[in-house]
Amino acid sequence: MTDAATCLSVRKGTKSFAGSVALDSVDFEVKGGEIHALIGENGAGKSTLAKVMAGAVPLTSGSLLIDQQVCAFHSPADGLRAGVAMVYQETSLIPSLTVAQNILLGHEPWLNSFGTAERAARQALKSLDFDVEPTALVQDIGPAERQMVEIARAVHLNARVLIFDEPTASLSPAERDKFFNLLEALRRRGKAVVFITHALEEALTISDRITVLRDGRRVVCGPAQSFDRQLLVQLMVGRDLDERSTELGHCGVGGLELLAVDSVGSGVDGPRISLSLKSGEVVGLAGLVGAGRSDLAKFIAGLSRPQNDCNWSIRLRGEAVTFNTPRDAIAAGIVYVTEDRKLDGLFETMTTDDNIYLAAQARRRGWLRIYSRAIRKRLADYWRARLAIRTLHGDAVVSVYSGGNQQKVVIAKALAQDPEVIIFDEPTRGVDVGAIPQIHDVIREVAEDGKAVLVISSYLPEILRLSDRVLVMRDGRITASFDRADASEDLIMHAAVH
């Protein structure tokens, strides 16, 4: 089954973390001069498999072969020595060092000067046509540039096998194209490339072979031409996912105005932000990354304060309010569902039950409260059923759940606070394909219950699918507003970039 060109393979690779099996007897191989896409839902074991190949995670059983030779990696250093380099999903750069130092990190010469490091890095970046300043500190550059630096590092190592874990997630379309050209070039140079992606189209167009993982098992591996999008989705999810029509049913547009936010501008060009949310309505907020959508949301929900001389007015049911803390906002009925659940969405070391029960405490007042296991269980069971949160064994902490289930817990936490206005920030980021429609359904249901919903998303089909009204933000101001019937991806994009 493996031929001479195979330069890295995993045989019957099994990895279990504290009882739960992440990889179950997986076979995988990659040849020189091939791009091999690894796809699967979140939690399917793609990242684990990649980390096994890079040496960051040891196998529980099974073997790893380089050039048909069994070898054991104990650390990423071993992997690098054997010619396997990986670009990790979570960033692996040192913020306090320069770009140049980061590119050379781990394999720099014994004696370094800033000058030689800079020259080497500049050359590496130039050969990849990446526009990043090598003398900049990594903490001062943006996410896309960081990604480029990581890619440059992996390529600079001159590894034979390059593994990319969702490399395109933070790249702009132009940079993405550049990246794909780079993969082509690597393939021509005879490198073996493994890349993990959620974008099925990328896998279908770029790769030679595709391996689909589901629940830690390999479902299928075959040439890219033998798949199409529909088939891949089916294989990933393992059931016939109804990729429903791009629109969900819409209830009648908006009743009462629940929330109105205006900046009474000091600016010459009129009010910069004017936003109103009505009950029973989903409003989509589109825009490029960095347009200030999350900042606006966080400001509304009391997480951050405005810093300039602008006067803001927030009116909730017609009454002017100001929130100094999220607790105030929650008490008034406004909750924010974070875009980064790892950072501020979950108590990662607690169970689902505790997460939901604790969130529900935010609406209670007073110091002396009894911690009721019965109420906790009732509450958690209710939300588990309502959001179809998969249960692992009794007291599994949320950090071991898959992305989709974690996101559902975050949403359950917000809904358990019984809000009237809910702001979802990137509600399906890093969520498995199967859970996305479920989350969309929940969002619509919430609106149908008469709440006001604001959805921030960078994925335009999602905005179009969910929203009754679409607002577009750019550079900290709202630049366009469309009704559902008038909105199209073109129009939104136009308002977002011009």
Add this chain to the structure above:
Amino acid sequence: MTQAEDRSASFLRGALARSPSLRVAGRAFSERERGLLSRYPVFRRRFGDSLDAAVPLLVMCGLFAAFALLVPNYLSGSNLQQLMRDYAEPCLVALALGIVVFAGGIDLSVGAIFALAKFTALYLFRIEMWPLPVAVLGVLSVGAVIGAINGVLIAYLKTRAFLTTLAMLLILRAGLDFVTNAYTIELANAWRDTEGWYWLGAGYFLGVPSNMVILLVVALALHLFLTRLRPGLHIMATGADRKAARHAGINTRRVTLLAYVLSGLIAALAGLFYAARQSSAGSDTGLGWGVTALTAVVLGGVSLSGGGGSVGRVMIGSAILFLLMSGLLRMNMPGGASSALIGATLLGAVGIHIQWSRRRARSRSVRSPVSDQRGAP
């Protein structure tokens, strides 16, 4: 890609090409800026960053100037020499702690290592009558071994740095009490002096006290080590982000061990000079030096979470503390108040540092809707 997505993508691409200011991430450097940017990071810092680095230096100079005005004969040659001699050892101990802090750890036992090294130096030189170079090597290896024990426990056996070095501190202190009691009389009676030993304790090189010379040499070497040499860069990288460093193929455990060994070495070096200067082995040597070193590190603006800071900062922090303590002592402040002063200074520095970095973080945050003043392009 769906057609619509494709359209929007090409749209975006066009927009990006037209307007460089729209590049989503980060700021781009202009050609001119690039020319101006030196290859040294320090020149590349924004004003806030350079101010951040300059504040401790300004405080140090201010203190020095203030005491020069207030204390008679402060600027006399003999006083300056005495200041340097007294400054060198605590500063070395602060550097010993600094290395470990850069590597993302903490070492409470540096003061105890220093004290044990002092005893060892006296013991080997005066009682065992070892030749000076051999005795020096012996002292240094005692420091390195204790550092290595700390390092192995923390890096390889994954014990908590705080607790491990606290335990080490207690053990070393108890051991030190024991041996000083056992050898007090012998040490008091033993007398031996050589030229080398005299130089260590009271010698000068071009008018600079011997221990200050060594401090400068060690500091320069350490600075070059941390910024230019591979293992030094690995120490900084590991301290900044252990996981990222591991992913980059760095053996983080070995790097952590190395940091503790170096720390032990430098602390022992300080103990050696102190021994040559103060011939009696009191068991209270080095009591509180660990805390002083920690204060110095924080005063210099070094982040205790690792990866930040520099040798220079530690030295400046140490100098601020030293000038303050010695100056106030000269102005007849009661001795007991000095500990309180260390505490107050530390609290003040920590408070100011937090306020300062919070403000900086705020000004650094990229365009927020509420702060962005720019008009539409």
